[in-house]
Amino acid sequence: xxxxxxxxxxxxxxxxxxxxxxxxxxxxxxxxxxxxxxxxxxxxxxxxxxxxxxxxxxxxxxxxxxxxxxxxxxxxxxxxxxxxxxxxxxxxxxxxxxxxxxxxxxxxxxxxxxxxxxxxxxxxxxxxxxxxxxxxxxxxxxxxxxxxxxxxxxxxxxxxxxxxxxxxxxxxxxxxxxxxxxxxxxxxxxxxxxxxxxxxxxxxxxxxxxxxxxxxxxxxxxxxxxxxxxxxxxxxxxxxxxxxxxxxxxxxxxxxxxxxxxxxxxxxxxxxxxxxxxxxxxxxxxxxxxxxxxxxxxxxxxxxxxxxxxxxxxxxxxxxxxxxxxxxxxxxxxxxxxxxxxxxxxxxxxxxxxxxxxxxxxxxxxxxxxxxxxxxxxx
Numbered sequence: 501x502x503x504x505x506x507x508x509x510x511x512x513x514x515x516x517x518x519x520x521x522x523x524x525x526x527x528x529x530x531x532x533x534x535x536x537x538x539x540x541x542x543x544x545x546x547x548x549x550x551x552x553x554x555x556x557x558x559x560x561x562x563x564x565x566x567x568x569x570x571x572x573x574x575x576x577x578x579x580x581x582x583x584x585x586x587x588x589x590x591x592x593x594x595x596x597x598x599x600x601x602x603x604x605x606x607x608x609x610x611x612x613x614x615x616x617x618x619x620x621x622x623x624x625x626x627x628x629x630x631x632x633x634x635x636x637x638x639x640x641x642x643x644x645x646x647x648x649x650x651x652x653x654x655x656x657x658x659x660x661x662x663x664x665x666x667x668x669x670x671x672x673x674x675x676x677x678x679x680x681x682x683x684x685x686x687x688x689x690x691x692x693x694x695x696x697x698x699x700x701x702x703x704x705x706x707x708x709x710x711x712x713x714x715x716x717x718x719x720x721x722x723x724x725x726x727x728x729x730x731x732x733x734x735x736x737x738x739x740x741x742x743x744x745x746x747x748x749x750x751x752x753x754x755x756x757x758x759x760x761x762x763x764x765x766x767x768x769x770x771x772x773x774x775x776x777x778x779x780x781x782x783x784x785x786x787x788x789x790x791x792x793x794x795x796x797x798x799x800x801x802x803x804x805x806x807x808x809x810x811x812x813x814x815x816x817x818x819x820x821x822x823x824x825x826x827x828x829x830x831x832x833x834x835x836x837x838x839x840x841x842x843x844x845x846x847x848x849x850x851x852x853x854x855x856x857x858x859x860x861x862x863x864x865x866x867x868x869x870x871x872x873x874x875x876x877x878x879x
Contacts (some may be wrong), residue, residue, distance in 0.1 A: 524789040528627045534594040534661050536567065536802060536825075541578065541605045542585035550610040555579040556721040557588075558604040564628070565591045567801060567825050577608070580623070589801050589825070592630060601628045625663075658685050658693060664879045666872065667732040671700050671808040683733060692742060696772065696780075700807035700865025702728070702832050703816035707859040712842035714762025715748050718859065720834065723813045724769040724868055732868075740878045741768045742871040751775060752837055754785055754846065754854060759838035769834040769868050774846050774854060776869075777803065785854040800852030803828040807865045807868050817863040819850040832857075833865040 531537045543549060556577045557566065567589040590603070605623040612618075651758050665680040672679070683695035707718040715721055729738065748761035752773035761773075769820065777783035781803040800867060806828035807816035816830035832855075834847040839856025847864060849855045872878060 520677055527624050528629065530629045530631060531592055533592055533596040534659075536589055536591050536630070539603060539628075540585050541580065541588065541623050541626065543621060543623055544582060548775060549583065550616075550621065551612045553610045553621060553623075554608045555580065555586075555605045555623055555873075556608055558606060560601065563593050563596045564603065565593070565632075567591055568618070574673055578605070588626075591630075596630045598630050602626070602632065603628065615663055629858050645778040658688060658874070658879070660685050660687055663698060664695070666695065666879060667737055667867040668811045669728075669732045671699070671701070673796055673809040674815045675810050676812065686776075686869075688874075692871050694780075694869065694871050695875055696869045697867045698805075700805050700811045700833055700867055702817055702866045703807070703811050703863060704834075704866050705860050705862050706834055706845040706864075708858045710843055711791050712761065713859055714838065714842075715746070715836040716762045716765050718845075720866070721765070721767065721770070721836075724771075724866075725767055728868065729769055730864075737878075738768070740873050740875055742873055743768055743853060744770065744871050746770050746836075747773070748836070754837065756785070756842050757838060757846075757856075759832065759844075761838055763835075769870050771834055771867070772869050774837040775847060779850075781852075783848055783852065788867050801825050802853040803848050804821075805848075805865060805867060806832055807831040811865055815863050816865045822852075831865040832866045 527540065529539060530722045542553070543553065553670045554577065578588060580586050605625065607621040607623060610618040610621045618851050662685045664685060666683055667681045668678040669681050670677055670679065681701065682698040684698050685693050686696050687694040691774045704720050704723060704729050706720050707713045729741075733741065743766055746765045746767050748764050750761065751839060752775045753759065753761050754774050772780070775785070783803045784800070803826065804822060804824045806824045806826065807818060811831070812818065816831045818828040818831045822830040824830050830850045830852075832850050833848050835848065835854075837846040839845050839847075841856075846854060847858050
């Protein structure tokens with residue numbers, strides 16, 4: 501175990517540092533059944549503060565599942581190094597009834613880099629408050645990967661967090677396939693749903709020339725609403741895609757960028773704004789930090805995306821240092837909001853945080869978004 505701790509200390513550059521916004525938490529998380537959440541594990545404030553701690557998780561595996569991340573050692577173990585708390589991501593079962601639960605972390609061994617050992621170390625437990633319908637039971641709750649159907653309307657009862665297939669697009673390296681597109685349901689409002697492609701489907705510049713630009717006039721918007729729309733969807737599917745009044749106001753961009761989003765537009769297919777990425781995927785500007793070596797560490801797994809083989813062949817770059825929740829190498833993807841200069845656009849970095857690149861960059865992923873009418877048989 502001492503050897504494991506020393507090895508972990510040598511790999512400190514791979515362990516996330518905790519942001520200020522997480523330090524302010526009282527170690528109580530509110531979430532709903534079926535959602536994911538981040539849990540912060542830190543040594544108790546009083547007592548000794550060893551350099552390296554090995555711990556194991558104790559929780560109800562019928563209700564929660566830990567999502568693989570850099571802090572994990574095996575299936576249920578994790579490390580706290582250099583006194584920096586560990587940030588782990590969990591998935592709540594769709595069967596989880598409302599109530600308060602606890603995820604405990606038990607210290608296995610603790611030591612300093614010089615080999616000095618510590619005993620009686622304690623890690624603060626994380627309390628989880630699950631807020632879901634009172635009737636959330638296996639008998640009336642959708643099992644993972646299964647959709648319920650309303651017998652009277654014939655409509656599938658989808659909800660935010662579900663995955664659906666809609667349209668087809670090449671996804672193999674050869675590019676000669678017509679694979680169903682998987683979409684993450686971000687929002688459901690009455691008879692319509694907001695969808696975001698699960699994977700990066702292609703690689704395109706935001707604009708083909710390096711000029712000051714807004715979403716209204718960029719070449720990526722034109723491509724999405726013409727070539728992509730006609731290639732990915734047949735006439736019936738296109739009729740189900742709603743024309744959306746797309747808000748490009750200052751409230752949709754990052755408020756510390758002194759750039760303009762331009763005029764509002766009407767689009768069938770669009771990119772998420774920064775405000776929408778923050779609302780639905782917890783994308784933030786300050787969810788990355790520097791470790792002791794100066795390396796940037798990112799902690800948001802929710803917004804990471806893996807490009808398809810086709811997108812990679814088209815030029816999408818991936819970074820193996822940033823795995824997705826499916827343990828694929830993440831790519832970065834465009835948002836429609838402007839970046840720090842008018843000739844740049846906002847992006848979601850490989851690690852899941854807000855950043856920006858010049859608009860002519862060609863190795864970013866395209867994750868289309870659209871609102872669809874939930875007519876019977878559309879999915």
